[in-house]
Amino acid sequence: MAKRPDPAVEDRRRQARAAAQAAAARAKRRRTLTQLAIVGGVAVVVIAIIATAVVLGRRDQVPAAGSTPVASGSTTVGGTSVPFAIGGGDDTATGVRVGAADAKVTMDLWVDYSCPHCQEFEATNNGTIDGLVAAGKLAVVYHNIQIVTDYGTEAGSASACMAVHDPNAWPAFNAALYANHSAQTDGWGASDLASFAAANGGGDATQKCVTDGTYRNWITANTAASAKADVSGTPTMFIDGQKTDTLSGQALADRVNSLASA
Structure with missing residues (x-):
């Protein structure tokens, strides 16, 4: 069981x-x-x-904003047609060259559209420089950089756009960008400068270039390159490759005339 x-x-x-x-x-x-x-x-x-x-x-x-602007041809300075180039290499790699290829004197100007000292230099010396360039004695390379405010970068990009697309309007636009600088325009962006370019001879291609900020990075690169060129402030002047005090007015004219006649 x-x-x-x-x-x-x-x-x-x-x-x-x-x-x-x-x-x-x-x-x-x-x-x-x-x-x-x-x-x-x-x-x-x-x-x-x-x-x-x-x-x-x-x-x-x-597309990367900031490709190097490249153009060559002619522009009008002081009523005279003179050679004009930007971004082609050598002395124009970081600047705009205005003047005869065989000019006896070459002056490099490292400048910033937002720099008040550059504004003063331009207002004082534009007529003298134009006269020397028109006479074939002087070629000027304008190296635009930015060390003060963002207006230097925005205006620098706009200047490069004008140089590429409307070179004949560039000399007057260059002067206008300095005259235009103020505490108010320090806040201008690309659209403001595109309108300003249009009012100063810039066509559709220039305006689009400015609006797109195409050459902002070129100005940034030029600013970096300025240190290697022994530039510590603006304006900085080199005459025939030699750094010199920033000459102005009659002193500038006398130096160029002296070198041109040597």
Whole structure:
């Protein structure tokens, strides 16, 4: 005759089986969650890689603002047609060259449209410089940089746009950018300068160039290059490659005339 199971023993066995089943269920859930986390992590990495590729792809598709302006031809200074070049290399790599190729004297001016001293120098000496350039005695290379306010960068970019697309309007526009500078115009952006360019002889191509800020980075690069050229402030003047005090008025005319007749 079979012995009846002890109820207490059976109860303990049921509890043990239930505990084992619960532990197995918990282990299965942990495995499932781990697998989901791994899959999710891989998905995040894949999405990040795809997003990075898209961003890089878009960046590659956007033209870089600040390519070097390059143009050559002629412009009118003091009623005389003279050679004109920008960004072609050598002395024009960082500037605008105005004047005869065989001019006896070359003057490099490192200037900033936002510099009040440059504004004063321009107002005082523009007529003298134009007369010397028109006479074939002097060629000037204007290196526009920015060390005072953002107007120097925005106006510098606008100046380069005018030089490339409307060179005959550049000499007057160069002078106008200095005369235009004030505490109020320090806040001007590209659209303001595009309108200003239009009022000073800039055509559609010049206006679009200014609005796009095409040559902002060129001005930034020129500013960096100025340190290598031993420029610590503006205006800085070099005559025939030699750094000199900033000559003005009759002293400037006398120096150029003396060198041109030597």
